[in-house]
Amino acid sequence: MTGTLFLSLVLTSAVMTAIVAVRYLAISGGFAWLSRKVRPGIYDGLSPQIRRELRWSLLSAAIYGIPAGFALWGWKEHGWTRVYTGWDAMPLWYLPVSLFIYLFVHDTWFYWTHRWMHRPRPFRVMHAVHHASRPPTAWAAMSFHPFEALTGAFVVPLLVFLVPIHVSMLTAVLTIMTVMGVTNHMGWEMFPKWLVHSRVGAWLITASHHQHHHEAYSCNYGLYFRFWDRLCGTDRGLSPNAG
Template sequence: MDIALHFFDEYVGDRLYAALDNPFAHHAPVAASKLSFDASSPSAALSSLSAYLGTLPSLSSLPRDHIVRQSLSLYGITYIGIFLLYFSVATFSYYYIFDHRMKHHPRYLPDQVRKEIMFSLDAFPVLDLLTLPWFVGDVRGHSMLYDSVAEGPFGQRGGALPWVYMAFSAALFLWFTDFAIYWVHRWLHIPFLYKRLHKPHHKWIIPTPFASHAFHPVDGYLQSVPYHLACYMFPIHKYLFIGLFSFVNFWSIFIHDSDMLCGHPLEHYVNGPAHHTLHHIYFTCNYGQYFCWADKFFSSFRIPAKGDDPLLAVLAAIEKKKADAAPAERATALESSTGGEGSEGGEGASDSGIEFGSEEEGSAKTEAAAVADAPAAGRPRREGLRARK
């Protein structure tokens, strides 16, 4: 975060803080020892307090490395960053990866996308405040982040060894955070914690990418702790850390696209969108973040199967809707056909019954085609899956 903080101060922060001033600075300063608070005279007490506050430094006088200025800046940077990342990546995933036919699923909520977005926006301010101490610690040098290869482990030896360590630290970061988040996530499913923290995220049975950050802020914070803790446990290059930290945020969004791609060899090793879709549907499986090994080892793994595809429920719901509507449509058609005179009306009724059958079939085909042709951009693989079924 020190990189982001540097550029913020260079192009925004210095000008911003220079424009701010201590609102009490116009009062004549007094020493704290001479403060007097007379309970019988509130106005005098307030005047005395204002005079003391006037002795405090204004924000414009705070140097770049002052902890108050750093904290305020980092909070703003983090909030803007997560806001931009969330809306850019989730919007892309929603329009180009998410299968919009899933919005016909019986458990897809009315106006769900708006609700997911509003829930996320409500969580961001508190979540950013909870994570702020980690970022302040990073920029003040309390973590094990290092700036250059020469400053890292084995950096003085030169050669390939420092680069080998960088690759090792990336693998260690993924292994450590995956294992830690597995247990944080699984503990959040303990009834006591689930009801109070994690249940809001499972409101989205059929999630869209906008559900990725739609959680209780404490839930989101607890699942983010392993990422922040990693750079306090072992040395890691700060640019590598930024890349990995960005990757896990992208990953968190993409695994919420409700995709059920099955039959890929990596599904035994990588905890992808299909695995996380099953977690949202069945709750007690696939707690991992990127990999499947922890779920397999601790007996919570459920491999994606074609029969688990929630799109099957979408198609079943449409068939049920057609079946429920058929009697009413048939009665309307018969009533309309008997509106003629004499035997011609009777013949009309008979003919209408035959005609209705073909109209119903045509209507059914039209509705099925509409669902099949619903936006599913970027999904030739999903259509291939349907063919294999």
């Protein structure tokens, strides 16, 4: 019985690792192609760096796949998680609320662990791998040292055991996480200036904001929102090089 459970967990984790890896290759590859079309020459001379980003990212996919596989196994086999499929299981107004809760909690965790990783020792040990991408490319979103990948791999899998969420909203969380991670590292701003410089845009992180983090290092630590950066005085605005 124990062997069967172990095999089931291993298989589920392997499936999730494959899904994370394919999702990364498809989305990063798509935006890398778009970057070359919109900004010809933007990644010229960066082939060795991109190969490095691919290797680190596929290793990160395996690390992300293990807790994701456990969460999927717990949901499918035992109903342990708070993920639900029926539209009448919770009020409809809770759908966007749950989406925001997941994004805000993830953003909070990311901000503080990211800021911690910019302390000298954690930076040398783990975060320097990510910042070795100079400039970052669309392939760099998951280019992490394994220790750094571990800091982020458990957030969403843990939340599904604690906070109710419809499977459609969970899909939205994972999509937003992947797309924003990739687009924030492309090296150019794909969103229109009217949005980036609007009142709404002033609270959202896009390539113009995150590019400045990769240039200055000691600012702009957030993932989705500029809330913690603004509250803690680490928001340094937008990079002129990602316009």
